[in-house]
Amino acid sequence: MAIVTLTSDFGHRDAYVAILKATLLTLEPNINIIDISHEVEPANIAHGAFVIGSAYANFPKKTVHLIAVDSLGTPDNKFIAVEIDEHIFIGADNGLMSLISEFEPDRVVLISEGEKTSFPAKDILAAQAIKLSNGTALDDIGTEYLEMKKFLKRSVKANKEEIVGHVAHIDHFGNLITNILKRDFDILSKDKKYTIGIGKEYIYELNYSPSEVDAGDCFVLFNHMGLLEIGIKNGRADQLLGLEFDSPVWIKFNN
Amino acid sequence: MAIVTLTSDFGHRDAYVAILKATLLTLEPNINIIDISHEVEPANIAHGAFVIGSAYANFPKKTVHLIAVDSLGTPDNKFIAVEIDEHIFIGADNGLMSLISEFEPDRVVLISEGEKTSFPAKDILAAQAIKLSNGTALDDIGTEYLEMKKFLKRSVKANKEEIVGHVAHIDHFGNLITNILKRDFDILSKDKKYTIGIGKEYIYELNYSPSEVDAGDCFVLFNHMGLLEIGIKNGRADQLLGLEFDSPVWIKFNN
Amino acid sequence: MAIVTLTSDFGHRDAYVAILKATLLTLEPNINIIDISHEVEPANIAHGAFVIGSAYANFPKKTVHLIAVDSLGTPDNKFIAVEIDEHIFIGADNGLMSLISEFEPDRVVLISEGEKTSFPAKDILAAQAIKLSNGTALDDIGTEYLEMKKFLKRSVKANKEEIVGHVAHIDHFGNLITNILKRDFDILSKDKKYTIGIGKEYIYELNYSPSEVDAGDCFVLFNHMGLLEIGIKNGRADQLLGLEFDSPVWIKFNN
Known part of the structure; x- marks a missing residue:
């Protein structure tokens, strides 16, 4: 069917x-x-x-x-x-x-x-x-039809020093899903340490799965869509981190 | 199936x-x-x-x-x-x-x-x-079974001078759907101007589609069910017009 | 399929x-x-x-x-x-x-x-x-796999004098569904009168269906799952009785 x-x-x-x-x-x-x-x-x-x-x-x-x-x-x-x-x-x-x-x-x-x-x-x-x-x-x-209405997607700024993106969606769990792509991160992060900035929080390591952190702790990972996602295990990241749709999220690379 | x-x-x-x-x-x-x-x-x-x-x-x-x-x-x-x-x-x-x-x-x-x-x-x-x-x-x-329980539907009063109906449903968008039928309006409105009264608002023209009005403006149309419907484009008509289930809505014909 | x-x-x-x-x-x-x-x-x-x-x-x-x-x-x-x-x-x-x-x-x-x-x-x-x-x-x-993670279910205490259980679920209607089984009640209640205690309310008779009580009244019955369920017809029992998940509910048998 x-x-x-x-x-x-x-x-x-x-x-x-x-x-x-x-x-x-x-x-x-x-x-x-x-x-x-x-x-x-x-x-x-x-x-x-x-x-x-x-x-x-x-x-x-x-x-x-x-x-x-x-x-x-x-x-x-x-x-x-x-x-x-x-x-x-x-x-x-x-x-x-x-x-x-x-x-x-x-x-x-x-x-x-x-x-x-x-x-x-x-x-x-x-x-x-x-x-x-x-x-x-x-x-x-x-x-x-050549005149399809186009909106510019919220752009991601990506260079050797940093990637700056935005919260593109807040899901049912309160997880913050950004427009930062794993593909870009993989190219730019080679052999480099990085700092991820989310509101007032700094994160120095990516997770593979929320299962790596304890309840109440923050996880940051590239999700099934290849997008950077921030959550609080068994909590609402949007409320606890004070972020909303369109809030900036950045990754800085340390040489 | x-x-x-x-x-x-x-x-x-x-x-x-x-x-x-x-x-x-x-x-x-x-x-x-x-x-x-x-x-x-x-x-x-x-x-x-x-x-x-x-x-x-x-x-x-x-x-x-x-x-x-x-x-x-x-x-x-x-x-x-x-x-x-x-x-x-x-x-x-x-x-x-x-x-x-x-x-x-x-x-x-x-x-x-x-x-x-x-x-x-x-x-x-x-x-x-x-x-x-x-x-x-x-x-x-x-x-x-001849004794089926019957409730009277909220009646519509319709004559050459006016149609008076009520809000029969408020939908997910806050649109107000009345019990006034297009069929009755078409018969009574022939060659006549009309005034539609919704709460404290007066409307002098029907729309065919919400697409005819701008965001924030009121539209009044006969919907896919043939019922008079009032909405605010990209807003909630129930809250903005202060109407609720059973509030009266009327159409007066001007000779 | x-x-x-x-x-x-x-x-x-x-x-x-x-x-x-x-x-x-x-x-x-x-x-x-x-x-x-x-x-x-x-x-x-x-x-x-x-x-x-x-x-x-x-x-x-x-x-x-x-x-x-x-x-x-x-x-x-x-x-x-x-x-x-x-x-x-x-x-x-x-x-x-x-x-x-x-x-x-x-x-x-x-x-x-x-x-x-x-x-x-x-x-x-x-x-x-x-x-x-x-x-x-x-x-x-x-x-x-022999090590499946096990949680103890909230236990029911049942003897010849009483059954003490708990609210296991509050449904969409505000009905309180307990973990007290009809099977246990049937064995223990034979030829005995009983008092059902729900918060500060005492009930002396089970219903077969909510249809037996009037709007606003309390019903107590064994539901389609064989579990004791308490509701207020056309009302929310959780709010009106002040009970919540895990609140105790008991049945005492009078000899």
Whole structure:
């Protein structure tokens, strides 16, 4: 069965997710619908992009990812389908697509020029998602689109002396996930000692797993996404370290 | 695969939903179970009826909708299966069924006269839902029942001068969904200007989509259910407009 | 389709659950994944054990239950697969397994000696869960393990004069679920009157269903798990009775 994933800011209190699923299942009863998250903060594009960005690569190539975050759009908003890293993403042209991955999209098509509906995920995106999951090519559901809305990702400054990044996501456990990549760290840290600065804390050693520290202690590691992550074992790092979304985190290399 | 939907006030903290699913799957491994919502407020019949009422028509005809909201019943409560608009609903005879739809039920059967269990969704409703989803007729699982508990829906007053309705639901985004139907508005508004009154705000024009307004502005539209809905783009209309469940909303026609 | 259930403390805000599902589906597209709960309190072993313990017996025998609660472990933590009552549980050797059931495990195997990963549910448990769900024997995925970490369950004192137990779980509705078994009560209560003590309240009669009492009144019954449960109809017993996790509850028999 082909897979369609859903990421939205719909929450669990209403029937919006179920209405979307019913629409998908009516179009294609043999579809496997997997929820990524419906607890994205309302209209928070950065949050939505982080959630789908952290998950998509674990699904098989060609999976269709329907994204209904801030999906109502503005008058000039359009709906697009994007291919990145052999995955297909479909949603509003609100900038979220440009924040999902460090890769540039391989292709972007414009699906609709703003058909008027108060529920575009159901009325526009569902039908196109099913077509795409059935193997229809991107070019057959829209026209090439070169003006996709782009937001700059919070940049990481990396040189021989230091890497400076930011908190990109605070998860359910209160762990702080940064935009600092293991790949960059590995290149720059060769044979060097380092100091990691998190708020007022200095850390001199990376962990491999939270299992290395005791309850209440801080761990710093590169996580399953290859991103620097800071946590307090059995505690909330965001509260205990006083950091929030976008707070700076740095690594200095000592020669 | 036949579909059974689930709507409950069970929440996500405990295993109640999973126990219900396990019971359904043990009876019929080839059933497609779709969650509508499990975040209905405990025993809130109006909330439960709105949620299932907003969703059911998007599912294929003959879908079975198991409703476990206030499903424990009272000594004289009974469990019923109801056919409305070619959909089948099964749950407690607690009045919720009468609030799902503007249509009168086509048929109501009494399933059980209150078998004593503390978990009727699992012990009574699951087995009947599976039978119904397999095509068993309503008459084969119960006896005709003419005394279904009925609550009056909050009425809408509609005449040539005005329509007066109420807030019927506040959704996850803080949008206010009223019981005013587009169908009534279309008939009464012909060639007339109108004023929409929401708390202390007056609105003179309907939107087609929230995409027509700017962030922070109010939109008023007929939604995917054909109901008048009021929201604040990227804000919570309930808090910003000071309205709550049951607050009046009116449309006056100017000749 | 074989069933794998998931119980975790991952919450619904992030993509952790979806990443785990993607990993399972990539390994075995024909697997039926059922969520038990992802709202277990972070690292709360007693909560996790109660949730999976209340649910597992409703699934078919041989179901594989993947448990990702406090699953990061400590340096000496290991990952184990356990057979209890013909069900298979897989997770960290953190003591949770010993609290699931009153039955002793029939078999315990050690899967891994702490491979270093920050996401063992995905990197270690998923692959083993799929093997087990495909019928691989426990002995083929690990070696016999006699040192499983054991916690003593909160004990129940039961004799001819009284049963003294404790609140083992507070559910979504605020109902208090104790560790007092109907089986023990039935043996000891024969032909005797009894007094049930809950905080400052005395109760002299058991209910069969909450449907026997009026809104706002207290009900006391043996629930679907055979455990003594105390609730307030349409209210929160935890708040109204002032009881919490671990509070004592007793039954005295009058001769």
